[in-house]
Amino acid sequence: MDEIDRNLVVALQENGAAGLAELSKVAGLSVSATAERVKRLEERAVIRGWRIDLDPIAAGCPLLAFVFVAMRPGASDAGFADAMRGHEAVLECHTVTGAWCFLLKLRLADIAALEDFVSTKVRAQPGVERTETILALASPKETAILPVAEAEEE
Amino acid sequence: MDEIDRNLVVALQENGAAGLAELSKVAGLSVSATAERVKRLEERAVIRGWRIDLDPIAAGCPLLAFVFVAMRPGASDAGFADAMRGHEAVLECHTVTGAWCFLLKLRLADIAALEDFVSTKVRAQPGVERTETILALASPKETAILPVAEAEEE
DNA sequence: GGTGAAAAAGTCACCGC
DNA sequence: GCGGTGACTTTTTCACC
Numbered sequence: 379m380d381e382i383d384r385n386l387v388v389a390l391q392e393n394g395a396a397g398l399a400e401l402s403k404v405a406g407l408s409v410s411a412t413a414e415r416v417k418r419l420e421e422r423a424v425i426r427g428w429r430i431d432l433d434p435i436a437a438g439c440p441l442l443a444f445v446f447v448a449m450r451p452g453a454s455d456a457g458f459a460d461a462m463r464g465h466e467a468v469l470e471c472h473t474v475t476g477a478w479c480f481l482l483k484l485r486l487a488d489i490a491a492l493e494d495f496v497s498t499k500v501r502a503q504p505g506v507e508r509t510e511t512i513l514a515l516a517s518p519k520e521t522a523i524l525p526v527a528e529a530e531e532e
Numbered sequence: 533m534d535e536i537d538r539n540l541v542v543a544l545q546e547n548g549a550a551g552l553a554e555l556s557k558v559a560g561l562s563v564s565a566t567a568e569r570v571k572r573l574e575e576r577a578v579i580r581g582w583r584i585d586l587d588p589i590a591a592g593c594p595l596l597a598f599v600f601v602a603m604r605p606g607a608s609d610a611g612f613a614d615a616m617r618g619h620e621a622v623l624e625c626h627t628v629t630g631a632w633c634f635l636l637k638l639r640l641a642d643i644a645a646l647e648d649f650v651s652t653k654v655r656a657q658p659g660v661e662r663t664e665t666i667l668a669l670a671s672p673k674e675t676a677i678l679p680v681a682e683a684e685e686e
Numbered sequence: 687g688g689t690g691a692a693a694a695a696g697t698c699a700c701c702g703c
Numbered sequence: 704g705c706g707g708t709g710a711c712t713t714t715t716t717c718a719c720c
Contacts (some may be wrong), residue, residue, distance in 0.1 A: 379590060387586060389662070394548060394582035395692050397714065399592065411717070424590040428548035429583050429676060432541060436533060436578040438681030442626065444635065459672035466679035470620035479664070481598065484619040487681050514626040518613035522583060522676040527592030527641050552697065567696070610720045 379424065384526050386415055387424065389499055391523045394428055421438040431522070439467070439485040442514035443492055453505025455479060468497055479512075487506065503505060533578065538680050540569055541578065545677045548582055579600065585676070593621070593639040596668035597646055599654060600632040607659025609633065615657055621649055632664070 470483035624637035640671040
């Protein structure tokens with residue numbers, strides 16, 4: 379992960395459809411050397427996959443909600459996490475510091491779908507003690523583009 | 533946005549590097565008709581862009597934190613949102629229901645960077661009254677793949 | 687890591703339904 | 704109007720330097 383790799387990864391985060399010709403300019407290398415770099419980044423799982431950035435409204439899931447979950451002491455956190463992993467509506471499931479055990483990020487069609495999901499899929503899970511749901515009213519920023527730091531060369 | 537478009541979008545969320553040959557099988561159309569579909573999805577901004585899914589650890593931002601922000605009454609929410617938009621470390625900035633005004637999702641290198649960011653970039657913003665920072669200890673699930681619902685045909 | 691030719695994929699004008 | 708066909712063009716891949 380040297381300076382060239384970082385430049386490639388930054389360029390590909392902005393435009394994953396960039397061709398090798400364009401990327402080779404970013405890298406300052408030939409097309410074949412650039413192709414080799416990208417292939418190695420995939421092999422090392424620095425690049426975990428290729429995605430499209432999809433409009434949530436067009437996708438039919440305009441409602442964004444965060445749900446905090448507290449588990450009863452002794453309950454199976456792993457079981458809960460596994461159950462959440464299986465739901466498409468759960469974009470993220472984190473274990474967190476503070477008063478709660480989990481923080482979920484949900485995308486759903488509407489409030490009715492949220493109500494149904496929280497009561498039948500979240501609160502119905504064994505070990506769940508308490509939940510708190512927070513709705514996003516607007517999202518001035520929502521990106522999956524990560525900051526790329528100058529880290530130690532590998 | 534008919535059934536074929538939805539199938540294409542689902543396939544492209546899983547593998548944005550899928551070629552038109554592969555996509556045409558998903559769509560049940562010829563390569564050229566598939567290419568036309570994908571182009572129209574881009575033109576209508578259903579597909580907003582093409583991205584790579586980058587490993588946060590390799591990118592040098594392993595630390596994930598959520599920060600709640602409360603603003604003083606009368607403070608400029610738009611000004612705060614604009615400031616947050618400008619920071620790479622701020623992946624998301626939402627206005628939310630409940631006791632807080634904003635919820636930020638941050639990715640940073642380490643605790644020291646978080647401490648610096650929250651004090652100099654967030655709490656230093658005009659109008660900020662109170663903040664609460666929550667750390668993610670683990671992330672059993674973190675994806676940008678949206679559920680695609682059967683919505684009204686356009 | 688660069689070069690260049692072969693292979694593959696994407697693009698586009700035209701045809702047919 | 705929407706999709707299929709086939710030729711043309713661009714991009715990617717790969718053996719060799």
